[in-house]
Amino acid sequence: MVVALSSAPANTSAMSSPPRLTKQQIRELIESMIANVPVQLADRIAERTDGVPLFVEELTRSIQESGKAASLSIQNQARRTFLQRTGRASSATD
Numbered sequence: 001m002v003v004a005l006s007s008a009p010a011n012t013s014a015m016s017s018p019p020r021l022t023k024q025q026i027r028e029l030i031e032s033m034i035a036n037v038p039v040q041l042a043d044r045i046a047e048r049t050d051g052v053p054l055f056v057e058e059l060t061r062s063i064q065e066s067g068k069a070a071s072l073s074i075q076n077q078a079r080r081t082f083l084q085r086t087g088r089a090s091s092a093t094d
Contacts, residue, residue, distance in 0.1 A: 027042045
């Protein structure tokens, strides 16, 4: 006697994609892990993770552990300071 077993559920139409976070929710999640996160970094994480909470957490944790978040924050602050001092702050504060 041969018994065929399958690990796939019988009704795959009932399966749905994981819930997605909004950009605001992604930013709040990132900020709960990294203080003073640059907007560009939060936007980049949002783009790369498609709003999947697990991916947001893991990518943020990876960036945090690598030390790149601090570097990006310092670069962002240095850029803002330069633009403020040269009088171009209003066009680059996005």
